[in-house]
Amino acid sequence: MLSYEYVKCTDLNQVFQLMDKGEQVYPLAGGTDLMVGMRGGKYAAKMLIDIKGLEELKVLKEDEKGITIGAAVTLNEITLFAPVQKNIPILADGCHSVGSYSIRNRATLAGNICNASPAADTAAPLCCLDASVNIVSSSGTRAVPIGEFFTGPGKTALQKGELVQSIFIPKPYPQAKGVYSKASRTGSVDLATVGVAVQSWGNQVRIAVGAVAPTPVRAVSVEKAVNEKGEKDWANAAKLVHNDISPITDLRGSREYRFHMVEVLVRRGLEQTMEV
Numbered sequence: 001m002l003s004y005e006y007v008k009c010t011d012l013n014q015v016f017q018l019m020d021k022g023e024q025v026y027p028l029a030g031g032t033d034l035m036v037g038m039r040g041g042k043y044a045a046k047m048l049i050d051i052k053g054l055e056e057l058k059v060l061k062e063d064e065k066g067i068t069i070g071a072a073v074t075l076n077e078i079t080l081f082a083p084v085q086k087n088i089p090i091l092a093d094g095c096h097s098v099g100s101y102s103i104r105n106r107a108t109l110a111g112n113i114c115n116a117s118p119a120a121d122t123a124a125p126l127c128c129l130d131a132s133v134n135i136v137s138s139s140g141t142r143a144v145p146i147g148e149f150f151t152g153p154g155k156t157a158l159q160k161g162e163l164v165q166s167i168f169i170p171k172p173y174p175q176a177k178g179v180y181s182k183a184s185r186t187g188s189v190d191l192a193t194v195g196v197a198v199q200s201w202g203n204q205v206r207i208a209v210g211a212v213a214p215t216p217v218r219a220v221s222v223e224k225a226v227n228e229k230g231e232k233d234w235a236n237a238a239k240l241v242h243n244d245i246s247p248i249t250d251l252r253g254s255r256e257y258r259f260h261m262v263e264v265l266v267r268r269g270l271e272q273t274m275e276v
């Protein structure tokens with residue numbers, strides 16, 4: 001049986017004091033990764049700090065600069081937030097792809113990126129939207145571009161004592177089509193075997209792919225061919241994604257299958273979002 005201390009925090013200062021206490025102290029948001037990981041032996045937590053009740057982390061707003069999503073906001077709340085649906089539906093797609101309705105009622109965007117699975121469904125859309133991660137600690141705040149936030153499987157740029165406060169999606173928004181597609185084993189509740197986000201910006205495109213490298217990555221070779229060289233043959237462009245990835249074989253799929261599926265999903269994404 002697991003044994004740990006549970007503290008429901010009421011303000012950020014309390015969080016910082018507790019997080020500074022030791023290595024085995026974990027923030028608890030929805031708990032949908034953390035509790036499963038603890039039962040599976042991934043985390044040996046001595047203390048869980050429940051951050052869901054903190055008002056500072058419940059912010060969900062749009063202003064003249066963009067959209068801010070607090071670390072305690074659930075994926076269902078994001079999916080239903082009108083400015084997200086209207087301006088950045090690719091993020092609504094990514095959030096909606098996570099697990100089931102009941103999982104999304106607890107799970108947060110911050111938890112999804114802090115868990116840092118290469119297959120995290122929200123990561124690729126955030127990479128296409130140039131999101132940044134607002135980090136807070138007892139020593140102050142800092143913002144990290146989403147592309148620098150992931151440093152390896154299960155690893156992030158967070159330092160000891162740091163907490164994600166919010167995720168920010170800046171204006172201008174794409175004003176064009178974006179799609180997030182996921183190949184998974186069951187087609188229902190399962191992590192992505194491959195996840196692909198394609199967001200067009202006028203005649204330009206941004207593409208990010210998940211579950212095919214140690215971290216989510218931008219498909220820079222495809223972007224370069226389309227954006228700089230004017231490639232319009234989407235099948236040719238999609239092949240170039242192989243230069244940007246290093247998939248592995250695991251229980252969800254083989255390396256070869258991932259190479260194949262990522263190319264298929266990038267081609268389909270280009271067909272759906274780009275004008276010929």
Ligand SMILES: Cc1cc2nc3c(=O)[nH]c(=O)nc-3n(C[C@H](O)[C@H](O)[C@H](O)COP(=O)(O)OP(=O)(O)OC[C@H]3O[C@@H](n4cnc5c(N)ncnc54)[C@H](O)[C@@H]3O)c2cc1C
Pocket residue numbers: 026027028029030031032033034035036051071097098099100103106107108109110111112113114115119120121122158162163164165189190191192
């Ligand atoms: C049945 C099931 C199906 C799932 N399906 C999918 C899926 O299809 N796609 C997918 O991407 N994921 C899936 N997941 C994983 C999980 O639901 C998501 O990653 C979820 O978004 C995690 O959010 P959370 O709030 O529950 O995080 P938690 O479990 O609370 O936390 C996850 C990690 O992040 C840390 N953390 C949380 N918040 C912060 C913060 N603000 N600052 C710093 N560290 C923090 C925690 O300490 C922990 O290490 C599934 C999980 C389950 C149980």
